[in-house]
Structure formats: C-alpha cells, structure tokens
Amino acid sequence: MKSLDEYMVLAEQAHGHMCAGQILGLRMALYGLRLLGVDDPEGLDRKRLVTFVEIDRCATDAIPIVTGCRLGKRALKFRDFGKVAATFCDLKQDRAVRVVAKETSKQRARELYPDITDRNRQQMRAYREMPDDDLFAAQWVQVALGPEEFPGYKGERQVCVECGEGINFKRGVLREGRMLCKACAGERYYTPL
Numbered sequence: 001m002k003s004l005d006e007y008m009v010l011a012e013q014a015h016g017h018m019c020a021g022q023i024l025g026l027r028m029a030l031y032g033l034r035l036l037g038v039d040d041p042e043g044l045d046r047k048r049l050v051t052f053v054e055i056d057r058c059a060t061d062a063i064p065i066v067t068g069c070r071l072g073k074r075a076l077k078f079r080d081f082g083k084v085a086a087t088f089c090d091l092k093q094d095r096a097v098r099v100v101a102k103e104t105s106k107q108r109a110r111e112l113y114p115d116i117t118d119r120n121r122q123q124m125r126a127y128r129e130m131p132d133d134d135l136f137a138a139q140w141v142q143v144a145l146g147p148e149e150f151p152g153y154k155g156e157r158q159v160c161v162e163c164g165e166g167i168n169f170k171r172g173v174l175r176e177g178r179m180l181c182k183a184c185a186g187e188r189y190y191t192p193l
C-alpha cells in the first residue's frame with residue numbers, strides 16, 4: 001500500500017482538486033481494506049475486490065485510487081443512496097465490510113481546528129489526522145453477487161424485442177414471455193424527442 005500522502009497526489013490528479021471529500025474517500029478505502037486484510041490491491045489482490053459506492057460525490061472519486069476497482073472493469077458498483085458510504089467485498093474470503101462516514105465528523109473537525117475558518121481546509125486537516133473510529137462506523141455485511149455481477153463475466157447477450165438494442169449481463173426484463181430492456185420495461189431515465 002502507498003502512504004496517504006502518495007494517494008492524495010494521485011487522487012488530486014484524477015479528481016481535479018484536493019478536497020476534504022477526497023481525503024475522506026481515501027481513508028474510507030484504506031480502512032475498509034485494512035479490515036478485510038487486503039494489502040496489495042494493485043498486485044496480488046488485484047482481482048479480489050468489488051466495491052459498492054453509495055454517493056456520486058468527491059469521496060467516490062478517491063475510493064478507486066486505493067482499491068483499483070473501476071466502473072469499466074465492473075469492480076465498482078454505484079448504488080445511488082445519497083450516503084457517504086462504501087462496501088468493500090473480498091471475493092477470495094467471501095466477506096464484505098460496509099464503511100459509513102459518521103455524521104459527527106464535521107463537528108469533530110470544528111472542535112479540533114476552530115482557528116481554521118475555511119471549512120474545507122479545516123476538514124482536510126482534521127480528516128488526515130482523526131482516528132478511524134472518529135471518522136467511520138463499520139459493519140460486516142453479506143452481499144449477494146450473482147455470477148453476472150463479477151468482473152470478467154461472459155454470458156449470453158439478450159436483445160430487446162421492443163427497441164432491438166443489445167443487452168449484456170442479464171439486465172433484460174422478461175415480461176409476459178417477451179424480453180425487454182430496462183428502458184422499454186419502464187425504467188427509462190430519458191425521454192426520446
């Protein structure tokens with residue numbers, strides 16, 4: 001594993017700026033991997049991890065910097081729950097830990113560095129130093145992952161009978177014997193013009 005400082009340099013490059021959320025995300029991932037006993041995510045443990053993230057904010061950009069789990073490799077899963085939380089799944093040991101940022105962490109940062117008036121700087125400073133227990137709560141969880149969820153899954157491609165578009169990874173919806181894509185099944189997030 002690299003040091004927090006080294007990860008911060010990489011995170012800043014990837015995210016475009018350094019911020020309190022980046023530090024929180026890096027530390028969240030470091031904590032999660034430590035709890036799992038994974039210490040070589042870029043080498044020996046490269047295909048061992050899947051990470052679920054629950055928010056699309058700064059912290060989320062920082063997590064793959066540590067875990068190596070990327071969306072395009074199917075090892076990063078986004079569940080839009082609006083929470084600063086992530087679940088780190090160890091495929092080798094078949095166990096997972098969910099880490100959530102504590103609501104009290106901002107208040108704790110204010111208490112530690114009342115003289116730093118800039119909130120982001122105050123939190124950046126505090127989040128570098130605060131013990132894991134002050135920043136996060138962790139719980140062991142079970143995550144049901146079908147074979148189609150894993151990186152490298154090769155399965156039969158489906159075709160939507162409505163729009164004709166191809167569907168991968170069993171994301172099709174069987175309705176009254178007809179194979180539909182999620183959009184045609186009613187989950188469309190866009191409106192065709």
Ligand SMILES: [Zn+2]
Pocket residue numbers: 015017018019020021022058
């Ligand atoms: Zn940011």
Ligand SMILES: [Zn+2]
Pocket residue numbers: 160161162163164165180181182183184185
């Ligand atoms: Zn369709």
